[in-house]
Amino acid sequence: MVQPSFSHPRNDSSSSSTSPSPTAALDTFLDNQHQSYFEELYKSEAVCLCILRSLPPVCRHIILHHLWSHQPLRTTEVKSFVQMDVKASLEEVDEVMKPALKRKILHPMILKKGKNIWSSNDAFKRGLRNALTGLGTSNSFGVPYDRDDDAEIPSQEELVAYGEEAFEGILKYMVSSGLGIGFSVARPQPEVLELLHISGLMTDPTDETGQRPNINRMTITSKGFQFLLEDRQTQLWEILMYYLNAKEANSERSAEVLSMFFSLGCMQLGQDYSASKSFPHALSALNDLAQYGFIYRPSPDADQFFPTHLATALCSGDAATTKGQDVDEKRFLILETNYKIYAYTSNELEIAILNLFVDIRIRYPNLVVGKLDRKNVKSAMEKGISANQIISYLSSHAHPQMYNSPPPLLHPTIVDQLHLWDRERNRLKTEDTVMLEFFSKELFEDTVNEATTNAALQLSIPTQKFMFIEPQTKAAITDFVKERQNQLRSGF
């Protein structure tokens, strides 16, 4: 019953374990925005900088390469940059610059004076130039709060601690709501729960409508579980995007808010900024972010605020978190081929997450020993966690020690087994159907064609002249069949 789909565990594991990009949520959001939206965004130098960095290297360098010139970017140039054949098709070249086009950094290719060119978005170009030269005027890198020097300010460590506590608090709440095993967690503010509900990470099983949830009775959804397994950066961006979408939903302008996110990303940990001066248009949003621990405020209504590492790490590109030891802290798992798992962590949250799919046997102060066994994994899968998610979680948290053994990182046996268990869950695929048995070949074929055109066909077995159709289309198909029958009969 081993299916070919994972007969190559190596590729499989690698493909599944390479997490897409931490900013996937952001990208999808941006992809759906219009020119005007970007024009709005690119008013801020910080945004230009971050967007530039989010481009793939090649595209990025071509943009930089072109930054200081007046002429529009020519296809011939790009071809010569990337060693493309001169006669390469325009599509190919366009493909190279696709990311820039998607972000509206370049306007679509046009033919001008016999040359194919992309004219560049002036707003972006200006923004980026100003970012490099520091000649901007939008205060997009945050206006420092002018405090008297003897004023007492929190250290970086304190800020990190604060941010962690705040955000993990939310995650813990989600976990505990799901597992029932409650470590005492303070319930987050209503707004937060609100968002969690809207984003579908948590739901109130008691209300059918899904409209009026009692936020005190909410439990985590399968989507929520999946969310837990993501790495931190992805989680942050997802939350932010949910927040943004929510704002859009009640038709507020989200551009300022988004550009604020980027500005936060470009700020300095440990430095304090003036809210009112930095984000005059997004103050309320800033307050909301405080609830997730993105920023720390000495007093709730103070104008002064400190971005925490959650905020400053937002834009730090690919997985490289600003603080080195974060990375190490994340790497605590040792997985043996006998399914034993050693987790060198004392982090409540991580343990709770492990508890989702690991049968935890021993708990020491800084070490948890458990076992990947069928029961727990399957129960986790019941919760909607897929094998790939587990695998990617395991590999992204793998202890440095595990990298010393020859690849693949996770032993194929385990990867396979996880997939097998995943399959077991749904051996049967059931769907309501109406089965038609034919005797006449041509009638059969006609009907099949008819059904396929109306997307009514579920399955057809020409050898036996069986066909299966969606029940709701039964009437229509029956009519058709009758009609055909008459035609055929009378056709004689």
Place this chain on the structure above:
Amino acid sequence: MSSAYGDAYAVKMTSGVLVTCDSAAKQILLHLDSSREGLYKFMIRDVDETHLIIKREYVDEIKELLQDELEKNTYIQDPNL
């Protein structure tokens, strides 16, 4: 006369639940079905290697049964090892 054609062009309609599964699972289902009596038989039609048609009301029960069957067939390591 027309009846002859009628036969030729007759179409038989059966409504039920189409079950798609791997052949192993299907064999188990067949076995389950054969072990049942009259009314309780759930299988309407054995379509082919990987398809069955069964009575709608039995679907969930069948799934249960199948899982149990599989549980029986899987070796659970003694947790104390």
Place this chain on the structure above:
Amino acid sequence: MPSYAPAAEEIDDDDFIDDDDLPGPPSRSKKGGASGGKSGGKGKDPGRHAWEAEYKKSWDIVQEDESGSLESAVESLLARGRRKRALMADTPLRRSIIRHMFIIMDLSESMMDKDYRPTRFEVVLGYLRSYVVEWFDQNPLGQIGIIIMRDRLSEVLVPMGGNPQEILSVLSDKRRLEPSGEPSLQNGLVMAKGGMSHLPTTSSLETLIVFSSISTADPDGPTTIHNVLEDLVENKIRTTILSLAGEIKICRSISERTGGKFGVALDQDHLKDLMWETIPPPATTIAPPITIGVRNALSAAGKNASGSGGGKAPNGDLMVMGFPIQLPLGGETLCSCHGLLKRGGYLCPRCGSKLCDVPTDCEVCGLMVVSSPHLARSFWFLFPVANYGVLHIEDVMESSKSHTCTGCDVEFPDVSTIEEGVAQVEDGVSPTGRYRCAKCQNDFCADCDLYIHDTLHTCPGCAQ
């Protein structure tokens, strides 16, 4: 090559490491060896048994400092290993720059043994790759060929050549190198001898044999391996044999008779050391007079390598060399050596005719054409960097003109924090972490000290 170490010496070696007072010079090197052995297996005695080497050391050397942590101890351990290597790096003035070497690789079944992780084969292959690079790094004018022995046969994997890339590419595809059968030492040697026969007998001919199996299956017939040995001796082919398994009489006698080295690798690290020992050009004393022409030059330098005779006033000869202009890969032009259309190439500085490759003799004007970087590679032999002296606390106290390393600008540990007593002063390890260049009076950190002496060969302070 370190000699056998009597057990007795070893014991006291160990327990003096326990106490911290300064040891006497003779035991110093041994101690360095020991510490080295810990830090990446530098300089273990091949004679010492593995279990001794591993166990005692790892316990005895490491000392807890009063705070109970091993940090300081380990630190100093590493530091010592480094210092030792740095101290070893004083080079004799004259070395034979031009060498020819056949690497004979045993690809018998035994190479699949797993006593090295993952297998002997993998390990040796991995080492050989970096070995070749390193070798060409230090012997730019040398040439290497590779011969493999398996199924009682031997084949030339790579003919004698000067291009590391080529060799690496061959070494990197494992499929061609599947170990199998038994090795035939005799065939291997014969082939090596054949491969080098076209070279002038005076040239520096060497073979490095990495021998994994403990037996050799040679063809029976009139010629035995002993006859081959005789030939080797008279052809002055210096043969170095490294055995992964154990000492083998014939191997030892071969290497001894031919003036090579014989070594038994204790473990991976030691194997590496043994191999790397053969990289630096052998010190030579005599260069006979020669005339113009690269081939003669090779042979001449070869004779140096054959290293006979002692320190009597050496006499060599001046060679007239031209330094070419390398053309970029552009259009094709006619080369004077093959008369073919080729891209790139070199221009003879005297007659301006185009040559395909250097070093060579200009076909037109007979000038010996060598690219200057090739020569420059060996110049660090001529201008060795002075060893840096250890700085003690008081020295720093009175004359600390900079707080950062002159090389990498890393900050030195603050002197005032180091108390006399605590800082356990090993020989050659600076308590202050500073090392001062005798010439320019600049201070350096241990890393830079090592890097400058091992790789860079130029003192940032002295350099203009």
Place this chain on the structure above:
Amino acid sequence: MAPLPSSHGSSSASHPKTTPPSVLLVIIDIHPLSWSLLASPPPLAPYPEHLGIDKAQASPMTLPDFVTILMGFLNAHLASRWGNEVVVYGASAGRAKLLYPPPSNAVAGPSKPRSNTYLPFQLLDSRIEEGLKEMALEERERLERGDVKSINHPPAMVSALTKALCFINRIIPNNANSAALMDPTATQDPNAPSTNGPDKPETRIMVINATPGENVSTAQSDSNENSTANGNTQNNGEASQSGKGGQMRGGYVGLMNCVFAAQKAKVPIDVLSLPPPSIDASPPIFLQQAAHLTEGIYWQWNGRGGLLQYLHALYLPPPSLRHHPFVVPPQDAVGFRAVCFCHHKTLDVGFVCSVCLSIFCEPRPVCLMCKTRFPIKSIPTLKSLATYIEPIPIPDTVPPPPVQKGAWSNQPAEHNKKERRKSAHNGDKAEPIEID
């Protein structure tokens, strides 16, 4: 296994998805004399057959101007990826100094971040500015102390290079062969499992040379090179008096050692030579060799502005992208000339000791280095050979760089210049574009 570096095949022709963070070590030549020369360049020869180009006039380049441009470039480097870093060394007459990053004990950066500048940029720029000011001050003091001689020393490129290499060796110890401390196979074996953590940064060195001629690299090596614009004739004299050893190491040999170390560490050395052809007839061939041997990029400014453009175009892409998918700009013919140990002349043809391979410009009875005695009898023949050598005028063999690919390598100079203007853009941009 996220940290697997770079080059997953992407949709568009297997372009790398990510690049490792790259560290750029810049060495600025701030030799006062050189800059005074650059500030007032002689007029450029116009291109008769290509008038359009003369729109871009010969632009004097003062140090402040250049530094602003450079900062733009460095910021761009920082901007182009998270985790990119910059290290800046200043090389003045006889001394090299680390300008950025500041030593940790120094007060870190400005008191207050500016609201319109990305903080890292701000730190970098302000710090470099300070550093340069400091060095300039020290230079003045030296002058006031009246040791004019020292000011005539060439810029301490080698010293700066060694410092840079030491720095690299510190941040990426695998490069040094002191790999004894780490698992041998892991470091040796190319197909060993990738180590964990953020992937290793790639480093490159960029030398910005402002000093004309070859005196830049080989310390006092050009008694015969009249191309030296600043009068360091007198310290040539001093050099030959003060004997070989120390001086030598400062120059040719030192540079070569650096090159080999860089090769071993796979660190490309990019060279940007500012003095335009009008000032500097002969290129700094040893820097050029360095660039060539380490697969770096060598390019000589043509003195017509557009520098920021060129910097971005040529030097911005990190090594991992240079060869694929990008292209390195066409490089020039490289003269592999050497310097003799006796008089520090730059030689096309020299006499080499067969024992220690040291190079001399004339036959001598005893090797200066290894004291090897050379048979007297051979000297006449050598002499005869020496007389037989007539040095070839350089332009015939080495075209004035930079030129188009080898195809052009012995085209008339005019043509080369025109070609260069294109090649400089490593694409087919027509003219240099002025920066606003």
